[in-house]
Amino acid sequence: MGLHALGDTAWLFYAGGSSSEKKLELVLHLRQLLERHMIREIIDIVSSFDTIAVYFDPADGQKVLDHLTSLHIENFVDKRPLPKRTIIIPVVYGGADLEALAKAKKLSVAEIIKLHGKAEFTVATIGFSPGFPYLQGLPEQLYQPRHSSPKQVAAGSVAIAGNQAGIYPFASQGGWHVIGRSDTKLFNPDREHPALLQPGDKVRFVETESIGRSEHETRMPETLTDDILVIEPGALSSIQDHGRWGRQHLGISPGGAADLVLASIANRLVGNLDKAAVIECTMAGAVLQFNVDARVCWVGWADASSGKPYEIKAGERIDLRKRMCHLRGYIAVAGGVDVPQVLGSRATDLRAILGGHQGRTLQAGDVLPIGNEKTAPVSKKWHVTWPHPEGCMIELRYLRGMQADWFSQKSLRLFTENFYTVSASCDRTGTPLKGAKLELKEPREMISQPVVFGSVQVPPDGQPIVLMSERQTIGGYPQIGHVISADIPKLARAWPGTKVHFREVDLNEARDAWNELQCDLGILNTGLMMKLT
Numbered sequence: 171m172g173l174h175a176l177g178d179t180a181w182l183f184y185a186g187g188s189s190s191e192k193k194l195e196l197v198l199h200l201r202q203l204l205e206r207h208m209i210r211e212i213i214d215i216v217s218s219f220d221t222i223a224v225y226f227d228p229a230d231g232q233k234v235l236d237h238l239t240s241l242h243i244e245n246f247v248d249k250r251p252l253p254k255r256t257i258i259i260p261v262v263y264g265g266a267d268l269e270a271l272a273k274a275k276k277l278s279v280a281e282i283i284k285l286h287g288k289a290e291f292t293v294a295t296i297g298f299s300p301g302f303p304y305l306q307g308l309p310e311q312l313y314q315p316r317h318s319s320p321k322q323v324a325a326g327s328v329a330i331a332g333n334q335a336g337i338y339p340f341a342s343q344g345g346w347h348v349i350g351r352s353d354t355k356l357f358n359p360d361r362e363h364p365a366l367l368q369p370g371d372k373v374r375f376v377e378t379e380s381i382g383r384s385e386h387e388t389r390m391p392e393t394l395t396d397d398i399l400v401i402e403p404g405a406l407s408s409i410q411d412h413g414r415w416g417r418q419h420l421g422i423s424p425g426g427a428a429d430l431v432l433a434s435i436a437n438r439l440v441g442n443l444d445k446a447a448v449i450e451c452t453m454a455g456a457v458l459q460f461n462v463d464a465r466v467c468w469v470g471w472a473d474a475s476s477g478k479p480y481e482i483k484a485g486e487r488i489d490l491r492k493r494m495c496h497l498r499g500y501i502a503v504a505g506g507v508d509v510p511q512v513l514g515s516r517a518t519d520l521r522a523i524l525g526g527h528q529g530r531t532l533q534a535g536d537v538l539p540i541g542n543e544k545t546a547p548v549s550k551k552w553h554v555t556w557p558h559p560e561g562c563m564i565e566l567r568y569l570r571g572m573q574a575d576w577f578s579q580k581s582l583r584l585f586t587e588n589f590y591t592v593s594a595s596c597d598r599t600g601t602p603l604k605g606a607k608l609e610l611k612e613p614r615e616m617i618s619q620p621v622v623f624g625s626v627q628v629p630p631d632g633q634p635i636v637l638m639s640e641r642q643t644i645g646g647y648p649q650i651g652h653v654i655s656a657d658i659p660k661l662a663r664a665w666p667g668t669k670v671h672f673r674e675v676d677l678n679e680a681r682d683a684w685n686e687l688q689c690d691l692g693i694l695n696t697g698l699m700m701k702l703t
Contacts, residue, residue: 172244173235177569177622177652178680180223181235183243190333193220194294194306198370199248209237214418216620217369218295218644219306219334223620225418228655228684231677252370256290259337260378261328265348271314271330283377285309286349291335291373296421297618297644299342300522301357301365304618304644305335305373315615316345316646318630326351328375331646332615340522345629345646350375357421359512359524365420396537397464398503401487402457403533409507409526412445414515418643424623425525426517428598428639429498429662432469434691435554436502438698439467439479441545446506447516449532451499455490456532458501464540465548470499470663477554495559496663497596504548508541520598521640551701556694557659563589563669566636566657569680571626573616573648581608585650586672590634594666598640600627601661603670607632608650618646624653626672636661656683 176182183200187193201217204224211230216223226234263283272279291305298304308330316331320343323329327338329346338344339356352375356366367373400407410433413426427433427450434444449456455471460482467479468488472495482488490501509516509527518526527536574582590605608628621627625637627647636653637645639662653661654675664670675683 173238174572175569175677176223176572176620177624178228178231178655178677178684179622180225180620181231181238182221182223182572182620185220185222187220190219190306194292195252196246197222198252199250200243200246201369203241203243203246203248207237207241209234211237214416216295216297216418216643218297218304218619219617221619225622228681229688231681254370254372256372256374257367259328259352259354259373259375261350261352261375262378262380263350265327265329265350267329267347268349271312271347271349274314275311277311282312282349285312286330286335287375287377289375293367293369293371293373294334295369295618295644296365296367296419297620298336298421298642299338299340300421300519301339301367302421303336303356303367303373306333308333308335314347316630317347320345320629323348324351326353328352332617334618342521357522364422364513397460397462397540398507398538399459399461400456400532400534400536400538401459402491403531403536404451404456404491405454406452407456407532408450408518408520408530409447409509409532409538410450410517411447411515413517413639414513414519414525417513418620421643422513422522423519423640423643425519425598425640426515427500429496429500429659431557431659431687431691432496432498432663433500433502435477435694436467436469436500438695439469439477439548439552439554440465440502440504441548442502442504442506442543446502446541446543447509449501449507451490451494451501452497453494455492455494455499456501457487457489457491459487460484462540465504465545466501468499468501469554470494470496479548479550479552497665498662503540504545505541505543508539519640547702549698549702552698554694556690557663560660560663560668562667563671564660564664565671565673566661567654567673567675567679567683568624568626568651569654569677570674571649571651572619574650576610576614576648577628577650578609578611581610582650584608585634586674589669589671592664592666592668592670596666598638600638600641601636601664603634603636605633608634610648616646616648618644621645621649622652624655624658625649626651626653638662654680654683656680656687
């Protein structure tokens with residue numbers, strides 16, 4: 171039991187209790203308590219099977235801790251019954267792993283189906299992807315460890331892993347055993363309550379013979395003005411802002427720009443607020459045609475044109491297919507890219523296919539509107555080259571992870587004494603690293619719990635993965651560490667092949683580093699203002 175630091179952006183509470191049911195009951199009661207006593211500094215509350223995480227800005231950690239301490243949550247007891255509702259989920263059994271599971275458990279397929287259908291499940295948490303329910307109540311005869319490596323799983327898949335069950339609302343990578351499929355729409359951003367299920371709900375599965383839902387609902391095309399025409403989108407470009415915060419409890423990733431520092435600099439150079447929507451480019455830039463006069467800036471490219479504001483005339487094009495000095499670069503336009511807001515943000519969530527421009531990466535022929543938000547004055551004298559490229563090696567400071575003591579002493583030494591290499595498969599969800607294999611002291615199955623931006627998970631193959639902006643909200647792999655918030659932008663800029671060295675720090679150093687980064691941004695702002703005239 172007790173409060174623990176989940177990186178430098180959340181406090182995690184472990185529930186005590188004699189059984190998994192008692193632990194979940196305490197977590198759900200604590201969630202109600204915290205929701206009744208919210209303070210401004212709390213960004214979100216995410217509960218899981220036996221944990222509850224309270225999220226905050228890195229600068230507000232101590233104030234949130236003082237608030238939680240004042241509520242005496244470590245000694246909290248609530249005897250009142252929890253609200254209860256039961257949701258029926260129709261399922262067609264026969265998933266890709268059903269027969270293999272039956273063979274592994276020495277049961278018939280019919281026995282697997284009967285056991286799963288008779289169980290009453292409780293929604294412990296919503297996470298991994300928007301609307302994904304982690305379900306408690308799987309019969310012990312069906313317990314089965316996750317696959318050793320994730321694979322592609324179709325939307326609507328009904329699956330089990332460890333002692334949990336779940337349903338995939340979207341097609342995604344997953345390590346669970348698929349035993350069926352359902353057409354129940356678990357997540358819809360247009361509903362008043364986007365997630366169908368909530369923690370504490372009861373779920374029963376009922377066998378049916380067929381389902382009729384397509385993988386994704388058809389959405390009406392957006393009506394946009396043609397202020398910007400995408401001629402060439404680059405390798406991977408999308409609309410991003412500062413993210414969709416405050417909805418992790420629905421399984422919705424905060425998302426947003428992978429590198430908030432560069433995105434903010436681009437916005438400042440055209441007079442926008444930091445949170446305005448920009449175009450995030452990865453590995454290669456875009457070619458854009460402006461059909462109206464516009465003030466534009468791009469940051470992250472290797473030549474002298476980067477980091478300056480430009481007045482672009484109607485009919486002109488900008489071609490950013492040149493060399494980038496960072497893995498990601500940002501294009502800002504005065505007034506912001508004015509795509510519709512979805513759940514409070516214009517950011518593209520590529521896994522959930524929502525936000526941005528039709529929930530996807532940009533394509534040739536896309537047209538984008540420019541917003542009319544008021545902008546601050548800018549100067550043609552401005553030229554920002556900071557932050558400078560890190561080179562072929564970066565140091566990442568980290569806080570000790572929630573499951574660090576699960577790892578052998580040899581693995582803990584390897585993690586800090588060796589270099590890892592950024593994998594070519596890095597994306598907005600996570601940055602896989604290649605290097606020394608990290609091993610647990612003994613095999614064990616982890617109960618899924620909340621994660622943060624920068625959590626370093628270690629899947630069964632022993633190769634660490636640092637969770638990035640479009641991460642899942644709940645994770646089931648051990649977390650050996652958490653990269654501090656001040657160093658995450660460095661990793662977001664790192665090209666595949668970059669060497670990474672980890673150094674453990676304490677919470678005070680993490681906070682000092684965050685304050686130093688904010689001070690640097692403040693100094694940048696002061697310098698811009700001095701050159702305004």
